[in-house]
Amino acid sequence: MIRLFQNRRSWAAPYILFLVLLVVLPLVLIAYYAFTDAAGHFTIANFVQFFTKQEAVNTFIYSIAIAVITTLICLLLGYPAAYIMAMRSFSTPQVMAMLFILPMWINFLLRTIATVELFHMFGIPLGEGALLFGMVYDFLPFMIYPIYNTLQKMDVSLLEAAHDLGANRVQTFTKVVFPLSMPGIYSGIVMVFMPTVSTFAISELLTHNKITLFGSLIQRSFGEGGIAMWNYGAALSLIMLIIIGATSFFGQDDTEAEQKGGLL
Amino acid sequence: MSKQRSLNQIEKRGTASRIAGQAYLWLLLAVLYMPILLIIVFSFTESKVFGNWTGFTFHLYENLFTGWHSNAAVQVDPNLYKSLIYTVVIALSAALLSTMLGTLAAIGIFNLKQRTRKAVTLMNSIPMINPDILTGISLFLLFVFLGISRGFWTVLVAHVVFCTPYVVLSVLPRLQKMNPNIYEAALDLGATPAQALRKVLVPELWPGMISGFILSLTLSIDDFGVTFFTKGSNGLETLSTFIYADARKGGLTPELRPLFSIIFLTMLILLIVINIRAAKQEKK
DSSP states (O other): OTTTTGGGGGGGHHHHHHHIIIIIHHHHHHHHHHTBOTTSOBOOHHHHHHHHOHHHHHHHHHHHHHHHHHHHHHHHHHHHHHHHHHTTOSSOHHHHHHHHHGGGGSOHHHHHHHHHHHHHHTTOOOSHHHHHHHHHHHHHHHHHHHHHHHHHHSOHHHHHHHHHTTOOHHHHIIIIIHHHTHHHHHHHHHHHHHHHHHOSHHHHHHHTTSSOOHHHHHHHHHTTTOGGGHHHHHHHHHHHHHHHHHHHHHHHHHHHHHHHHHHO | OHHHHHHHHHHTOOHHHHHHHHHHHHHHHHHHHHHHHHHHHGGGSOOSSTTOOOOOOSHHHHHHHHTTSTTOSSOOOHHHHHHHHHHHHHHHHHHHHHHHHHHHHHHHHHTSOHHHHHHHHHHHHHHHHSOHHHHHHHHHHHHHHHTOOOSHHHHHHHHHHHHHHHHHHHHHHHHHHSOTHHHHHHHHTTOOHHHHIIIIIHHHHHHHHHHHHHHHHHHHHHOOHHHHHHSTTSSOOOHHHHHHHHHHHSSOOTTHHHHHHHHHHHHHHHHHHHHHHHHHHHHO
16 A cells, blocks of 8 residues: 555655754754853853752742642542543533533633632732642643543443442442543643643733742743843753653653553 | 443442532532633623623723724724734634645655654654743744744744644544545546645545644634744734733733633634534544
8 A cells, every 4th residue: 555655755755844944953952052152162051050049940849849739639620520521420421521621722821811810809819829720720621631531432341340240339440440541641641731830921920920930930031031041041941841751751651551451 | 322321320320429420510610610701791891900890881892893993982902903913814824834734744644654654753743742832942942043033924934833733633534544546546547646636635635624724723823832932022912922911011901801702702612613513523
């Protein structure tokens, strides 16, 4: 079959060129700028500047902590929701699922601002609590959706088998349902963790710039910092890129797990 | 569907836990939608300060639709309209370009050898995995490196970068389902490759192209991070970056409330249409 299509192989060429020039090269440039100074000479000063500045390192750790906590809250709130929907306690689970997905399609800035206005209206001060609430509010649908998807696709005969073999509901859940939903949990975690760890707008709006996250640190080096800060900003971006890369490897395990699950 | 029903029978869910489950879902939905609903409610009152109800009126809607005019009773920030136009123009152009590039790419990728295909698919997934801030900064550095001044064109290119991978992924499954011989048949019957593409391949791939196009539209309209870093400082704003700047200044322009409500309802209708389409296709 491949031979038949041979002449169309070249149709991918423009896109491959496009990807190399506009996706791969820009990422290489992040590394290039991270390891050079403003004059273009090799240096590790940008990283030294980051690791020796207590404030910057603290911001980095704090951002990861906030992202982890947000992801955990989303998982704790989202899993039961996805489970209930998949178990069809509703006569119209599709409508229900759609209602949960819909907010994913609305600009997160608008949703964040709506939350800010809500806090204003009830006189709740903006700060860490508001930040966590806003992040969970923004990204909860991204946790529910993949978990719901895996649960929904689950083979019912496995549950029947567990039931026939004498497992009670708790055992069926812990031994069958939960392990089978792991791929969904993995993608949910990745889909929530990545945007929360890299955001800069949400934290600025929800805390009125009182709390600085790592993303804001990067954004400021490119914005207000001027050219002098670009190399430093590139170094911070490279650190972020490494975190994202590691997280997506974590996420990739789930496709493997899914395949293995399919084989079983 | 019957599958799900039997799932419930196995579970032998009691009425009490059913009600608790439903209550939990509705509670979550209520919290999720409360800010959105509040904005819609307060789009029907005039007060500058949000949350201050000063009586029902359509004035904000009137202002939104007439405020661009120099004779209008209430002038609305002209940048709001400019950003709206830019958002629409960029979204439509980016979606169109991405759909064309992505469809051609998908056909090419589908016919690549296994190993090359894997490499290209991996590259294709980078813009989807990368958070917007990294895509934005990496492109920003590219434009700086190449000495390209940022503005409309750099934003458009950046949007094509993060939209095209989704088009590729929506077109590829159609290729897998398609009969591989019909393209060859068209060539044997004397069609040129361009004709065969237009008359044979495109009609077959059309549903995938349409979903890719719609997805690109929504992604482009929704984008903030990539636009933020590629728009430069010549005053180009899309709705996202305008809202961000507006919110950072302090109070939100009141006319954004009716605009937000309209966008929300449009999205709602669009999503329902997409879902109905998907459900119909599944039936087929």
